Amino acid sequence: xxxxxxxxxxxxxxxxxxxxxxxxxxxxxxxxxxxxxxxxxxxxxxxxxxxxxxxxxxxxxxxxxxxxxxxxxxxxxxxxxxxxxxxxxxxxxxxxxxxxxxxxxxxxx
Ligand SMILES: [Zn+2]
Numbered sequence: 001x002x003x004x005x006x007x008x009x010x011x012x013x014x015x016x017x018x019x020x021x022x023x024x025x026x027x028x029x030x031x032x033x034x035x036x037x038x039x040x041x042x043x044x045x046x047x048x049x050x051x052x053x054x055x056x057x058x059x060x061x062x063x064x065x066x067x068x069x070x071x072x073x074x075x076x077x078x079x080x081x082x083x084x085x086x087x088x089x090x091x092x093x094x095x096x097x098x099x100x101x102x103x104x105x106x107x108x109x
Contacts, residue, residue: 006036007044010103011054018108023054025107033066033079033098066098 014026026045030036038061049055066079070086070093077086084093 003040004044007048011048021108023057024109025058027060027105029062029100029102029104031064031098031100034101064100067096068093069096
């Protein structure tokens with residue numbers, strides 16, 4: 001499962017910085033175009049933190065909306081799925097937000 005690998009790399013990155021301190025909250029940014037399902041990620045996170053200093057920590061996930069910029073008509077528009085087409089019909093668009101996948105903050109006890 002894709003989300004399990006992501007959860008494990010998040011946990012490794014957090015543990016690397018927090019060491020043995022007990023972690024109470026982990027905040028993430030998971031963009032709507034990142035391809036990651038927040039519910040599945042939360043499930044995997046809970047599984048994979050068992051026995052670590054992060055066990056029992058709350059996972060807070062922010063989901064930034066996808067945004068793209070059309071090079072043909074020079075407007076920004078909201079993208080809710082992976083179909084990157086401007087209203088003008090152009091596919092010459094650049095994703096400017098929504099692919100985030102990062103830890104934004106961590107709280108330790
Ligand atoms: Zn356009």
